[in-house]
Amino acid sequence: DGGITQSPKYLFRKEGQNVTLSCEQNLNHDAMYWYRQDPGQGLRLIYYSQIVNDFQKGDIAEGYSVSREKKESFPLTVTSAQKNPTAFYLCASSMKTGSTGELFFGEGSRLTVL
Amino acid sequence: DAKTTQPTSMDCAEGRAANLPCNHSTISGNEYVYWYRQIHSQGPQYIIHGLKNNETNEMASLIITEDRKSSTLILPHATLRDTAVYYCIVRVDTNFGNEKLTFGTGTRLTIIP
Numbered sequence: 001d002g003g004i005t006q007s008p009k010y011l012f013r014k015e016g017q018n019v020t021l022s023c024e025q026n027l028n029h030d031a032m033y034w035y036r037q038d039p040g041q042g043l044r045l046i047y048y049s050q051i052v053n054d055f056q057k058g059d060i061a062e063g064y065s066v067s068r069e070k071k072e073s074f075p076l077t078v079t080s081a082q083k084n085p086t087a088f089y090l091c092a093s094s095m096k097t098g099s100t101g102e103l104f105f106g107e108g109s110r111l112t113v114l
Numbered sequence: 115d116a117k118t119t120q121p122t123s124m125d126c127a128e129g130r131a132a133n134l135p136c137n138h139s140t141i142s143g144n145e146y147v148y149w150y151r152q153i154h155s156q157g158p159q160y161i162i163h164g165l166k167n168n169e170t171n172e173m174a175s176l177i178i179t180e181d182r183k184s185s186t187l188i189l190p191h192a193t194l195r196d197t198a199v200y201y202c203i204v205r206v207d208t209n210f211g212n213e214k215l216t217f218g219t220g221t222r223l224t225i226i227p
Contacts, residue, residue: 004157035217042201043158043217090157103150103215105157 002027006091006106013085013113019078021109023091032074033103035090036060043090049074078111086113118202123222132189134221136202139183144206147178149187150217151198158201158217161187197225 004025013019025032031050035043045058049068063082068074074093078085088110092103119137126132138147148163162169162176164185169176175188189196201220 040219042219045215088155092157102160102163103158105159108155108157110155 004091004093004104004106006089006109008109009107011109011111013111015113016080018080019085019111021076021078021089021091021111023074023076023106024072025074025091025093025104026072027093027095027104028071029093029095029104030071031094032068033092033094034058034064034066034074034076035092037088037090037108046076046089085111087111117216118204118218120200120202120218120221122219123224125224125226126189126192127226128194129191132192132196132223132225134187134189134200134202134223135184136187137184138202138204141182141204142206145204146206147176147182147185148203148205148215149174149176150201150203151196152201152220153195153198161200192223192225194225194227196223198223 007022033048034046036046037043044060046060046064047055047058047066049055052068052071055066055068063079065077088108090108091106094103146163146165149161150158151161152158162171162174164176164178166178178185199220199222201217203215205215
């Protein structure tokens, strides 16, 4: 079935370690996004990419990095520079042309830094 | 994009219609109203969107007032699986407007057995 796959679902890391979260989609979507969600809060945009080999900072990009080498993949690295990395991370994608604006989300990755 | 105001929480009895309000008094003429929902610890799910006409799909109905300053999402026969946080968002419908979507804190809807 078509969709977005995030892995791992749960991740524990020690403070100071870099962590990479995977996001893969087989929907043939051009645009991909990474959001962060803290308990009881809405979603905040970290990075987004409208096309392969191009990406833009969102509202809270500091301490994060991304790459978009393939259309299907948009991995997010949470670096040691991110002051408070414990959160629920959501990846999403959407079509480029003829878009209704619908975002398709993955199931999320919950990162806990010990 | 215009801001939206939603109640923090609502309850609804199972089998009844759930009516979720949203105020967007500063909406512009070319901004659409979108609704998503997020079931606990999952990614948000698109429900419906509209510009000025009322819309209906298999999940819900969207009623937009004539002045477009508010809207109501209607789940016609709520089930326990409809318990979720519901987000009302307004945005300009462009090819790449999704990066402007703002998911606030939404309305936490609880369906009561």
